[in-house]
Amino acid sequence: MARRRDATRSDGKAWIFLSWTSLFLILAMMGVLGLLICVNSFRALWPNRIEQVTLADGSVFLGFPVNADLSPEGLSRLQYKVANRELNSGADFRWVYARDIVSAARPPGAVLVNRAENGDFLGLPGPGADGSFEKPEQLRARLRSYRERWNAGAEPLRRKLASLGEDWQRVHLSALKAQYAMERAAAAPAKEESAKRLRAERERESAVKAESETLMGEFNRIKNDFSRETAVFATAEGETVVLPLSSIVDASWPNAMTVMERAGAFAVNVWRLLTHYPREANTEGGIYPALFGTVMLVFLMAVSAFPLGVAAGIYLREYAHDGILSRTARVAVNNLAGVPSIVYGIFGLGFFIYGMGGAIDDLIYPERVAAGINTYGGGGIIWSALTLGLLTLPVVIVATEEALATVPSEIRQGSLALGATRFQTLWRVILPMASPGILTGFILAMARAAGEVAPLMLTGAVKSAHNLPLDGNWPFVHLERKFMHLGFHIYDMGFQSPNVEASKPLVYLTALVLLILVFALNFSAITLRKRMRDKYAMKGF
């Protein structure tokens, strides 16, 4: 007997050690993951110095050292981002053996040009037509003035063109509708009527088209004028490169920057990341539409899942009799929480998009269906939100039930004994007391859903969507539109990109933004719970 007790005691120690180790392992893994993402994100945003590398064979290039490893033969190698894609037969990166490097310098005049196309350009100042070299501040001033003139002279036109494009889309669709009505009209007067409408629409359509063509011509002319302004650079090898100012997003001279200037550039890079559209198949530019799409998706999901889930939880806990039906419902809910998210995606595709969306299209846009155009019958943010809502629903229901169960029955009875109805008791006493638990569960579910990707791939997330689901064009909220999403964006850049290496920094950055979003949600859940607890604290119970 005594021996057995001893055995359990030492077992207990081993057990504690085991639990401690697993906890430590988990923490360590989380720490490494977080560190990896943070360090790489920081490196992607912090202005790095440009190195000018001279090799043993006499060749010279400019680049950022990004990686180092041992080759299979055991030689140390360095990877440089050399940019200048169009000059390097499409490659942005280059490996060199450390032993081939004769010297690495950091010329203060080295310039990093962020271009609208072909990725970055790394170079040195180049001689102008008169043989003189433009100073950085001169070029910077020229770029600023160029941008101001562009914004004043060309940008309004570009906007006008974009909105004309949308107008055309609308008129085109209503022409389609008129034509459809005409083809199906039985009686002669109705046919006549819709034919008249169709003619009117067609006229409007061609008017819009003509206007947009005129504007387009003008815009192209202006653009042409603008594109005549250029800046001259040189490669490390001394080759002159002429870049039109229109292609330059930004030019910087990182080797000459002070720490403060670097910090400033860092802040600008963060801002660009969050507010700019992606460029060049998502390998460059920012992640604004994905961030916007994610936030809006989570919002729509919350709006759809919260009331439903809370109502269902309340019903199950407060009103349903403990019969077969409620027990089945409870088992079903618990099982739903374990269904893989891709299955929800398939359900969303089948039920929401093909079923509901298709029915909506058949009902209100038969002419578009006839022409093979999807409106609601294709992926859209609303369907994604509903699918995600469905996915979080079980969690919300369970959280609600559990939160309601924590309210002491004495409180319930106290209210009922004062002549309150069940609903009054629920509304005035129980729900306020359960709200911290309900909200916490809900926000945690939301945080999980915010990072969910699989179901979105089937229900409306796309790699590139220039039109946001919320904008200044009537009717402002476009729930049927496809959208971009941070999680899907990570997948797309990391695994579907034509230039995976170049988009790597953005993958880390996007992951960081998504993590911050999720942590922010979790953190708000914790603060909310604390504040509610303080308010509805049950001291003495």
Place this chain on the structure above:
Amino acid sequence: MRNEDHADGPIASAAGLNFFYGEKQALVDINLDIARGLATALIGPSGCGKSTFLRCLNRMNDLVDGSRVEGTLTLDGEDINAPGVDVIDLRRRVGMVFQKPNPFPKSIYENVVYGLRIAGVRGRAELDAACEHSLRRSALWDEVKDRLRESAMGLSGGQHQRLCIARAVAVKPEIILMDEPCSALDPRSTVKIEDLISELKGDYTIVIVTHNMQQAARVSDRTAFFYEGKLMEEGETKKLFTTPVRKETEDYLTGRFG
């Protein structure tokens, strides 16, 4: 609503009352009159059905699935289990104070006026007056008058129980049921509650369940002794305590069981 013919008779009376929790019978053929304006104590060993009887009076037992009542229980001559009776109205007429103080996690003020608010009273002045009146009646006013808007959870256990009494008093019930109201309280708070009961009776009919014989003797006018779901004996408190008729009563009072 109230039956004036019964103004002098017992306020409530049970006749042939049986109560079942599913299969289990908790009350057996209870015949008991609750005297108007007096304090009646229900005593008896644990599990004998005191609480069950109490909860029959405001039909709180309705909340128990599978429970069932037989016989009649009248309030002012009306059968409270009759089909057309409004339970909400009944519970306003028969208030209840529980064993464990159960204030709501709201302000003191909101706790007191809760019953009025849910009854649809909106007038600010009316609510304020009712709040002050109820708190005064429950001897809590002086202690809380400066912090009515603060959370009730900050009060002590004894204050909680008086707040619950104030909450019950605010809806002006005819009867206040108290199920071991002092069992969770310290002796000083107990004394306060006992004083309060003596203060309230007359205006209100009080039915109190207690395990404390001294307490029953101190606060009640009449006492009913329950034993194994049956009413053994009922009478004037003094008489029942000094000269019990039934042997079980005597055994219980002398502490031979329970």
